[in-house]
Amino acid sequence: MLNQLTIAELSSKLNSGTVSSREAAQACLDQIERVDGRLNAFISHDPADLLAQADAADRFRQEQGGNQGRPLLGIPIAVKDVIAVRGHPLNCGSKILGSYVSPYDATVIEKLRSAGALLFGRVNMDEFAMGSSTENSAFGVSRNPWDLDRTPGGSSGGSAVAVAADECLAGLGSDTGGSVRQPAAFCGCVGLKPSYGRVSRYGLVAYASSLDQIGPLTKSVRDAALMLEVISGADSKDSTCVPREVPKFTEGLNGSIRGMRLGVPREYMVGGLDPQVADAVRAALSELEKQGAEITEISLPHTEYAVATYYIVATAEASANLARFDGIRYGLRVDGADPAELYSRTRGAGFGTEVKRRVILGTYVLSSGYYDAYYLRAQKVRTLIRKDFAEAFERVDAIVTPTTPTAAFRIGEKSDDPLQMYLSDIYTLSCNLAGICGVSVPCGFTTNPRLPIGLQLLGKPFGEETLLRIANAYEQATGWHAAKPELS
Amino acid sequence: MDFEAVIGLETHVQLKTHSKMWCGCANSFGADPNTHVCPVCLGLPGVLPVANEEALRLTALTGLLLNGTISPFAKFDRKNYFYPDVPKNYQVTQYDKPSTSGGWVEFEFQGGLARVHITRAHLEEDVGKNFHFDRESGVDFNRAGVPLLEIVSEPDITSAEMACDYLNALKQILIYGGVSDCDMEKGMVRCDVNVSVRPKGEKKLGAKIEIKNMNSFSGVRRALEHEIPRQIAVLRSGGTLSQETRRWDDTVGVTESMRSKENAHDYRYFSEPDLMPFVPDAAWLESVRARVVELPLTRKRRFMKDYQLPAPDAETFVNDVPLGDYFEDVARQGVQPKALANWVINNLRARMTESNTRLEDLKFPPTGIPELIALVDAGTISSKIAQDVFRHMFESGESPAGIVESRQMGQVSDTSAIEQFCDEVIAANPKSAEDFRSGKAAALNFLKGQVMKASKGKANPALVGDLLASKLNS
Ligand SMILES: [Zn+2]
Numbered sequence: 001m002l003n004q005l006t007i008a009e010l011s012s013k014l015n016s017g018t019v020s021s022r023e024a025a026q027a028c029l030d031q032i033e034r035v036d037g038r039l040n041a042f043i044s045h046d047p048a049d050l051l052a053q054a055d056a057a058d059r060f061r062q063e064q065g066g067n068q069g070r071p072l073l074g075i076p077i078a079v080k081d082v083i084a085v086r087g088h089p090l091n092c093g094s095k096i097l098g099s100y101v102s103p104y105d106a107t108v109i110e111k112l113r114s115a116g117a118l119l120f121g122r123v124n125m126d127e128f129a130m131g132s133s134t135e136n137s138a139f140g141v142s143r144n145p146w147d148l149d150r151t152p153g154g155s156s157g158g159s160a161v162a163v164a165a166d167e168c169l170a171g172l173g174s175d176t177g178g179s180v181r182q183p184a185a186f187c188g189c190v191g192l193k194p195s196y197g198r199v200s201r202y203g204l205v206a207y208a209s210s211l212d213q214i215g216p217l218t219k220s221v222r223d224a225a226l227m228l229e230v231i232s233g234a235d236s237k238d239s240t241c242v243p244r245e246v247p248k249f250t251e252g253l254n255g256s257i258r259g260m261r262l263g264v265p266r267e268y269m270v271g272g273l274d275p276q277v278a279d280a281v282r283a284a285l286s287e288l289e290k291q292g293a294e295i296t297e298i299s300l301p302h303t304e305y306a307v308a309t310y311y312i313v314a315t316a317e318a319s320a321n322l323a324r325f326d327g328i329r330y331g332l333r334v335d336g337a338d339p340a341e342l343y344s345r346t347r348g349a350g351f352g353t354e355v356k357r358r359v360i361l362g363t364y365v366l367s368s369g370y371y372d373a374y375y376l377r378a379q380k381v382r383t384l385i386r387k388d389f390a391e392a393f394e395r396v397d398a399i400v401t402p403t404t405p406t407a408a409f410r411i412g413e414k415s416d417d418p419l420q421m422y423l424s425d426i427y428t429l430s431c432n433l434a435g436i437c438g439v440s441v442p443c444g445f446t447t448n449p450r451l452p453i454g455l456q457l458l459g460k461p462f463g464e465e466t467l468l469r470i471a472n473a474y475e476q477a478t479g480w481h482a483a484k485p486e487l488s
Numbered sequence: 489m490d491f492e493a494v495i496g497l498e499t500h501v502q503l504k505t506h507s508k509m510w511c512g513c514a515n516s517f518g519a520d521p522n523t524h525v526c527p528v529c530l531g532l533p534g535v536l537p538v539a540n541e542e543a544l545r546l547t548a549l550t551g552l553l554l555n556g557t558i559s560p561f562a563k564f565d566r567k568n569y570f571y572p573d574v575p576k577n578y579q580v581t582q583y584d585k586p587s588t589s590g591g592w593v594e595f596e597f598q599g600g601l602a603r604v605h606i607t608r609a610h611l612e613e614d615v616g617k618n619f620h621f622d623r624e625s626g627v628d629f630n631r632a633g634v635p636l637l638e639i640v641s642e643p644d645i646t647s648a649e650m651a652c653d654y655l656n657a658l659k660q661i662l663i664y665g666g667v668s669d670c671d672m673e674k675g676m677v678r679c680d681v682n683v684s685v686r687p688k689g690e691k692k693l694g695a696k697i698e699i700k701n702m703n704s705f706s707g708v709r710r711a712l713e714h715e716i717p718r719q720i721a722v723l724r725s726g727g728t729l730s731q732e733t734r735r736w737d738d739t740v741g742v743t744e745s746m747r748s749k750e751n752a753h754d755y756r757y758f759s760e761p762d763l764m765p766f767v768p769d770a771a772w773l774e775s776v777r778a779r780v781v782e783l784p785l786t787r788k789r790r791f792m793k794d795y796q797l798p799a800p801d802a803e804t805f806v807n808d809v810p811l812g813d814y815f816e817d818v819a820r821q822g823v824q825p826k827a828l829a830n831w832v833i834n835n836l837r838a839r840m841t842e843s844n845t846r847l848e849d850l851k852f853p854p855t856g857i858p859e860l861i862a863l864v865d866a867g868t869i870s871s872k873i874a875q876d877v878f879r880h881m882f883e884s885g886e887s888p889a890g891i892v893e894s895r896q897m898g899q900v901s902d903t904s905a906i907e908q909f910c911d912e913v914i915a916a917n918p919k920s921a922e923d924f925r926s927g928k929a930a931a932l933n934f935l936k937g938q939v940m941k942a943s944k945g946k947a948n949p950a951l952v953g954d955l956l957a958s959k960l961n962s
Contacts, residue, residue: 084534090533097533103527203534206534206762209761238536239538239539239762239764240762316758320566320568320576320577323568324531324576326570326572326577328572328627329531329627339571339572366758368754
């Protein structure tokens with residue numbers, strides 16, 4: 001089945017001319033037809049548009065006699081509903097945008113288009129990327145393909161489900177505190193959070209501007225490397241995007257990891273960590289050691305403050321970022337006698353509970369009289385967390401942790417307890433606060449029920465090459481990524 | 489008890505850039521509503537700002553023109569408030585790390601020089617404009633995202649008149665530096681006023697009252713002429729004033745309370761995470777420094793001192809910079825500056841206006857006017873003939889000497905020819921000759937005029953006087 005292949009596998013079949021993009025696109029559409037009623041990964045998708053793109057890709061390949069250096073020619077890729085695609089709906093998993101359609105393409109979308117990708121679908125997510133379970137979507141929960149009673153994680157839950165259930169070849173997500181890595185771990189796929197400034201944010205609807213990065217969810221480390229290669233690089237429309245050369249990530253994948261120094265943070269292997277997850281991570285460390293890596297214990301002393309810091313910084317930025325959804329220019333409007341009433345009615349009706357909670361929290365921490373105690377202090381702690389990592393990376397090449405403390409939790413299990421939900425991101429948040437890169441790769445399964453476990457690797461700012469090489473070495477040796485959920 | 493006013497101004501000026509602050513939309517006035525807009529300045533989901541380099545340069549340039557300092561580290565902040573004309577519901581501005589700080593504006597005031605200190609000049613974005621119709625409202629976002637400079641003065645101003653003179657001086661400096669066109673009609677300059685009153689001699693400031701919504705300098709003057717006596721009257725009658733924001737009603741001519749301190753906005757400022765801090769390097773600073781121009785007041789005083797020009801002439805050269813530069817170029821050739829200024833202002837400028845000519849299109853070389861002055865000084869032509877010579881020179885570009893020669897406009901200094909005219913005039917006007925002889929000196933002028941007339945203006949007037957006098961006295 002073409003939809004089950006990795007990008008690399010499908011590309012080689014397309015290049016050899018044995019299959020067409022249309023067949024691949026049709027295979028994805030058939031799979032969506034077969035399973036998405038149960039999974040709800042897609043908010044919407046346009047089959048005719050996908051097939052038309054596929055036909056265009058096939059024509060191009062035929063006329064040009066090959067892919068002409070377009071590495072993603074004819075590859076169907078699903079897009080998280082927070083990234084703008086011209087002419088497609090853009091809802092951010094929320095009611096507040098109504099029937100809004102984006103008039104422009106995000107920079108990553110432009111780059112993927114020039115690489116030949118077929119961009120399709122609006123995949124489900126927690127509203128405005130605020131959540132860890134995809135339960136906070138105005139378009140219904142998405143379900144974990146390994147156990148339909150469990151969440152796929154979030155906020156890029158729809159992307160992870162679509163990839164894990166072979167409804168697409170790869171997906172685009174966004175990661176503000178773990179929103180790519182955590183659902184990748186829960187669904188058994190690869191999720192990469194690039195270093196801050198590696199990928200343009202233009203066209204990504206901002207949740208927390210200083211933390212957000214767009215990242216790929218894929219079926220293999222090689223695919224993640226390829227996607228990153230395509231979407232990275234300076235952008236004249238995003239001044240926080242760093243103008244530095246983009247390495248050929250796919251070419252650096254196969255080197256040995258002998259002699260690489262891997263750090264295990266002492267602060268991460270304690271507390272609510274599920275013993276089965278801890279075992280899987282230990283096994284992964286042994287495997288890496290077997291391949292010649294040196295494992296050392298390190299310390300990230302400010303880890304315990306990461307959750308609090310994150311929820312102050314992120315919500316403060318969100319309170320301003322989400323202010324534009326006011327019913328004046330686009331999206332939902334509930335009229336009122338004056339602007340103030342229009343705002344509160346529109347936002348009251350349009351935003352879900354979690355978004356309201358975070359906007360209120362963010363407004364509070366920036367308010368006069370509280371700013372110093374919360375926002376300013378959080379900024380100072382953020383600097384300390386960043387320093388923790390900088391010091392650690394003087395001693396090690398990468399840091400190894402579990403991606404999440406547990407495997408996928410049940411739908412509804414944490415939705416009434418925001419703090420428990422926030423703690424499920426405890427291992428992923430610091431990466432965004434420090435601006436470094438991170439990747440989650442499958443590292444085994446729990447037993448009873450059988451659920452995927454994710455191994456997180458964290459790398460230096462702009463150290464994705466090293467990170468991907470380690471991840472690839474691990475993946476090639478273990479093959480956990482190849483396991484597929486049974487969806488009868 | 490006598491009271492005094494303490495006034496500070498916050499002046500918002502639209503910067504003269506081609507495009508808006510964060511996007512490529514045109515920074516222009518008068519287009520149909522919402523025609524100069526794009527996803528960025530409309531605040532559509534997912535967009536990001538990218539700072540306009542020229543706006544940053546003009547801001548730094550303003551700092552230099554106002555004798556201030558360019559910050560080595562500047563950043564942008566979000567000022568949060570909901571209003572339909574604010575697309576993102578926050579305005580990007582500079583809160584605690586502005587692009588420039590300090591400085592002063594010096595200007596002539598009441599026969600002397602006044603100096604108003606500047607706290608800071610910072611960059612921010614303009615918002616849209618609300619329109620209210622019968623049953624609904626609309627917003628025009630053409631102006632949203634236009635770069636604005638906010639220039640905050642220290643409370644150094646003491647009267648409505650001084651506020652107006654400060655604003656005019658500031659405006660002239662900004663126009664001079666090419667920072668802004670300061671076109672009031674197009675709303676390019678807007679002002680908020682902070683004013684308090686206190687008993688004369690008292691050090692402590694009174695309650696600060698902010699007045700908004702003045703859209704002209706005369707509005708600022710009228711608002712202050714209303715507000716200062718109002719505050720004094722409150723205190724005189726035993727009342728107290730408290731910090732508030734008032735709104736100027738230009739039609740009625742009064743200020744009215746908008747909101748008290750308790751209801752003041754909490755703008756929840758924080759660093760704009762979508763923009764990197766701005767750290768100018770040496771080359772960038774040098775490129776800005778290269779654009780610093782001489783300030784209007786400095787220029788005026790220099791023209792008065794270096795060329796001994798009267799104030800009105802100097803002001804002409806301040807207001808018309810190219811003309812002043814032309815004057816200076818020519819003056820360096822060693823011409824008597826006052827005579828040159830007269831020629832440049834009274835003849836050259838007038839002819840240029842009449843014929844709609846620019847300085848770079850002049851047909852005659854910069855040596856033209858000095859030559860003309862030399863011909864007058866040497867007595868070759870009279871200053872009256874010189875006017876005609878100038879006109880020919882302006883039209884044809886020919887040299888003054890050439891014109892005088894080819895048209896035989898030279899002054900007649902040939903004694904015998906002039907003597908003949910004198911004899912004829914004395915003979916024709918016996919009454920005047922007699923008057924002169926009997927002591928009426930004025931009669932000589934009449935006779936002299938007749939000789940000049942007879943010579944068609946070419947006779948050397950001094951020679952005519954001498955010859956007439958000696959003939960009549962003999
Ligand atoms: Zn624009």
